Amino acid sequence: MLERLLRYADKQLHFGELVTGVRDHRRWSHVPTADVVTAVLDMFFARLGSLNALEKLNHLPAWKKLPARSVSADTIGRVVDVLDDGSLRASQKMLYTSMKRNKQLVAPSHGLIALALDGHESHCTYNQRCQGCLERDIDGKIQYYHRNVTAQLIFDNFSFLVDMEEQRLEKVS
Ligand SMILES: [Zn+2]
Structure with missing residues (x-):
């Protein structure tokens, strides 16, 4: 189900492009930033309450088939702490533009947002x-x-x- 949701999000909103556009300020990195950001999005999509709950899924065979699913909670915490604000805002703007273009953001009946x-x-x-x-x-x-x-x-x-x-x-x- 989560895999289907991510495929839909990528098709409709270009999630892959949004995720790969996010940068961080690590001097060297073993784990790509996109894997960390994807893991965080997985946590929200799966409605998990914590990074540790997300890490517990890493042993599930179905979870392992998905890309970027073996990032530890510690790594996610360290990388999220040094994400680049400017690239996050650029991805957020791209997401807003995609959602507006796809008419996925509906104004209230009075027309004011x-x-x-x-x-x-x-x-x-x-x-x-x-x-x-x-x-x-x-x-x-x-x-x-x-x-x-x-x-x-x-x-x-x-x-x-x-x-x-x-x-x-x-x-x-
Ligand atoms: Zn403090």
């Missing part, structure tokens, strides 16, 4: 911090957290993710 901006907090902790952490004082104790903002176009049949940016701490000099 909303742009929804939404903030998400991915995690918070009192124990660890990285260079990108935001900080807040909770009852005298510093809490570290990450927050991002997403922009989506709201169609009648689909919400199309336009972009996402991490909120950064503004340095005042």
Whole structure:
């Protein structure tokens, strides 16, 4: 079923081209970026909740027949962390253009398409911090957290993710 879905997506939306257009910032790579991006898409298409759930499928004979299906959860995590924003946005734009051209994005009956901006907090902790952490004082104790903002176009049949940016701490000099 997943293989048929991917074939359909490739035919209708040129998924293969979208995936191979994504780059990353690794100095050397053993696993192609396209394999990692395909594995992540598989995770979403199969509605799996985590990279570890995806990795558990690697031993299934039917799964092994599909291309790019033996990427470990650790490798996916490392590569996704260094994906190139510009190439991701270019692929996203190609996907939007294909979906518009194929009339797969249906405007609501009033004809207006909303742009929804939404903030998400991915995690918070009192124990660890990285260079990108935001900080807040909770009852005298510093809490570290990450927050991002997403922009989506709201169609009648689909919400199309336009972009996402991490909120950064503004340095005042
Ligand atoms: Zn952090």
